[in-house]
Every structure is written in structure tokens, then in C-alpha cells.
Amino acid sequence: MERGKMTEVMLHIYDVTNSDSEKTNNTIVQINRIFKDGIGLGGIFHSAVQIYGEDEWSFGFCEQGSGVFNCPSGKNPMYTYRECIVLGKTDLSISKVNQILRELSREWPGDCYDLLSRNCNHFCDEFCERLGVPKLPGWVNRFANAGDTAVEIAGNTAFRLRQAKTEIVSASKVAYQFLAGIASNTGADSMDSASKGTPIKFQQPAWFKNLVAAGEKPSSSGSALENDLVHSLSPEIPR
Numbered sequence: 001m002e003r004g005k006m007t008e009v010m011l012h013i014y015d016v017t018n019s020d021s022e023k024t025n026n027t028i029v030q031i032n033r034i035f036k037d038g039i040g041l042g043g044i045f046h047s048a049v050q051i052y053g054e055d056e057w058s059f060g061f062c063e064q065g066s067g068v069f070n071c072p073s074g075k076n077p078m079y080t081y082r083e084c085i086v087l088g089k090t091d092l093s094i095s096k097v098n099q100i101l102r103e104l105s106r107e108w109p110g111d112c113y114d115l116l117s118r119n120c121n122h123f124c125d126e127f128c129e130r131l132g133v134p135k136l137p138g139w140v141n142r143f144a145n146a147g148d149t150a151v152e153i154a155g156n157t158a159f160r161l162r163q164a165k166t167e168i169v170s171a172s173k174v175a176y177q178f179l180a181g182i183a184s185n186t187g188a189d190s191m192d193s194a195s196k197g198t199p200i201k202f203q204q205p206a207w208f209k210n211l212v213a214a215g216e217k218p219s220s221s222g223s224a225l226e227n228d229l230v231h232s233l234s235p236e237i238p239r
Contacts, residue, residue, distance in 0.1 A: 006089040009133045011124065012056050013140060014046040014079030029080065042142030046079045047124045049087075051131065052094045057101065059123035062110030068101065068123070088133035100130045116144050 015032050017025035032043035048056035048071075055070040074081050092100075104127060112118055121141035128135050 006091050007051060008089055009087045009128065009131055010050040010056075010073070011085045011087050011128075011136060011140075012048045012050060012074050012076075013082045013085065014048075014076060015082050016044045016046050017080045018078040025080075032082075036139055040139060042139040044143060045082070045121070045140050046076070047121050047136060047140055048073075048076065049124050049127050049131075051090065052097055057127065058120045059108050059113070060110065060120060061113035065110060066105040067108050067110030067113055068105040085137065087128060087136075090131045090133055092131060097131070100127070104130075119144055 015029050017028055019025050019028075028044050032045070035041045036043040046058070048058035050056040050073045054073055056073040056076070057068065057070045058076075059067045060069060061067060071077075074084065090097075104123070108118075108123055108126075119141070121136055121144065125135045125141075
């Protein structure tokens with residue numbers, strides 16, 4: 001691997017203010033001031049990495065070709081510049097860095113952009129890892145990471161709900177068949193006993209008759225059951 005003199009790797013951070021709505025842009029700036037500047041939690045940011053030369057490198061959506069692009073450092077016209085952070089130094093040569101950028105350009109097509117799981121900050125993390133310097137501070141991409149986790153939790157919850165629904169529907173069918181069988185057998189035994197003049201030992205209670213005779217069979221679709229399950233979930237669980 002080619003090595004050269006130690007070169008600084010800088011991260012340029014912007015407030016994401018590329019909406020057509022000025023109100024939305026101002027809201028994002030206020031969110032970033034409160035959640036990052038105020039309590040140090042995070043915000044909605046765009047980032048780009050600068051190494052060798054005056055340009056910064058980042059990643060964005062496009063329908064065709066690579067999503068990796070460069071522009072003059074700190075001067076991306078789509079966003080509002082915020083700050084610069086020195087992430088560390090690398091001893092990789094300029095030719096090696098160019099090779100890494102060519103590889104990343106192939107690996108990060110623009111149509112694979114995803115706001116939560118494959119955005120500009122994820123790209124910068126990957127670039128920094130290959131340069132051998134620390135990744136981005138956690139606050140830069142915390143909102144996207146939190147959103148990605150929420151999506152995963154929601155997906156797992158939905159899967160568990162489907163499993164539970166299937167199991168309960170199956171169990172209810174078995175229970176219905178069991179109860180219907182008892183009712184049928186009991187009725188036949190009672191008639192047989194009555195014809196022989198022997199006393200009937202068992203009388204079906206009203207609730208049992210209603211459950212078996214008047215009650216509907218379990219639905220194969222389970223839609224009503226699913227609705228009951230969904231409405232009984234805690235409001236904190238995403239769905």
C-alpha cells in the first residue's frame with residue numbers, strides 16, 4: 001500500500017436546507033440549533049470529506065450513474081454551511097486516495113440512496129474507514145440511525161403480530177371443532193338416553209349452547225382478530 005506524508009482529513013458539515021419551502025428550511029435550522037447546539041444530541045445534516053486539494057467528496061441521489069460527487073469545500077450550494085471538523089490524518093498517498101474514490105464511485109450508485117440506511121453520512125463513514133481515520137461523530141447521523149432502528153423494530157413487531165394472529169386463528173379453529181364435537185356427541189347421547197328412559201345426566205348450559213350453536217366459526221382471514229390485536233397494542237409500538 002502506497003504511503004506518503006501525513007495529510008489531514010476534514011469533515012464539512014451542513015444544515016440540510018434544500019427544501020423548496022423556506023419555512024421547512026428554517027424549521028430544520030431551528031431543530032439543529034436545539035438538538036445539536038443546545039443539548040448535543042444530533043440533527044439533520046449533510047456531510048462531505050476533504051482530503052488532498054480544495055474539493056470535498058460526498059454522496060447523493062441520482063437516477064443513473066454514481067452518486068459520489070465533489071464540489072469546492074464548504075461551498076455546496078444545496079445546503080447551509082455549518083462547521084468543519086478535523087477527523088485525523090492519513091498517510092495514504094494521493095494516488096491511493098484516488099483509487100479508493102474510484103472504488104467507492106462504483107460501489108455507491110445514486111439510485112441506491114436511502115435516507116435512513118445509505119445516505120451521505122454513511123458514505124463519509126465508509127470513506128473515512130478506508131482512509132484509516134476515525135468515523136464521523138455520532139451526532140452527525142444520529143437521527144438517521146435512530147430512524148433506521150425504528151423501522152427495524154416496526155418490521156419485527158409486524159412480523160410477530162402476523163405470527164401471533166396465525167397461531168391464535170389456528171387455535172380458535174381447533175377449539176371450535178372441539179366444542180362442536182362435544183356438543184354433537186352430547187346431543188346424540190342425550191337423545192339416546194331419553195329414548196331408553198334413562199335420566200339425562202348432563203344439561204348444556206345456555207352459554208355453552210350459544211357458544212357452539214349460535215357463535216360464528218373462526219374466520220379464515222383473521223382480519224377481525226388482527227384488528228383486535230392491533231387496537232390492543234400499546235400506542236408506543238409503531239405500526
